[in-house]
Amino acid sequence: MQKTQRVLIVDDHTLLRAGLRALLIQDPGFEVVGEAENGREAIRAVGQFTPDLVLMDLTMPGMNGIEAVTEIKRRYPDVRVLVMTLHTAEDYIHASLKAGADGYILKDATQEEFRVAIKSVLQGKTYLSTDVSSKVVSGYLSGGKSAGASSVYDSLTHREREVLKLVAEGRSNKYIAEFLNLSVKTVEKHRSNLMAKLDLHNASALTAYAIEKGLIVR
Secondary structure (H helix, E strand, O other): OOOOEEEEEEOOOHHHHHHHHHHHOOOOOEEEEEEEOOHHHHHHHHHHHOOOEEEEOOOOOOOOHHHHHHHHHHHOOOOEEEEEEOOOOHHHHHHHHHHOOOEEEEOOOOHHHHHHHHHHHHOOOOEEOHHHHHHHHHHHHOOOOEOOEOOOHHHOOHHHHHHHHHHHOOOOHHHHHHHHOOOHHHHHHHHHHHHHHHOOOOHHHHHHHHHHOOOOOO
C-alpha cells in the first residue's frame, strides 16, 4: 500500500493556503498535516507535525522563506522543501537552492505542473519551473554572472541600497528624505525603482530581501 505523504503549507496568505489545501486533499496520496504563515512558525510546525514535504513561500513577515529553509534543512535534513513563489529573479533562485530547497516553482504554475513538482521532489529529485531552470542554466553558462551585472543586488545604486536599508528598518518616506537630505518625491522614486529592479511589491518584501542580504538583522 502506498504511503500517504504528509505536507506542511507555509504562506502568509490565508486564501492561498486554503487553495493549496483544497487541491492537495483531492489526492488520497497526500495529507495536509499543518499550516504556517511565517518562517518561525514553519520551523516549529516541522518539529511538531514531521511532514515529508514543506511547501514554502519566500516573502513572509518575521522570518522569510530562505531563512526558514536553511534552518529546516539544518535540523531536519530528510524533509523535502518545495519553494512556491512569485519571484523569478536569479538572486531568489540561487539563494533558495543554496539554502537547501529541493524545488522551485512559480505560483502561476498549472495544477498539473504543481503535481509533477511535488511528486518529483518527494522522489528525491530537484524540480525547477521551466522559466527558473532556464535562468539557472543561463547563469551557469555565463559563469554565475548575469549579463551586465553579477546579480540583481549589484545593479542597485548606492543611494538605492541606502533607501532599501531604511525602508527595511521601518522608516517612513518623510524620515528617509530628512535623513538622506532628499525630497520625499525623490525617496518615492527610489522606492519605486527598488521594487521594479527586485521584483518586490511592498515594504515587507523589501524587508525580507534586506535581511537576506545582511543589511539588517532580525
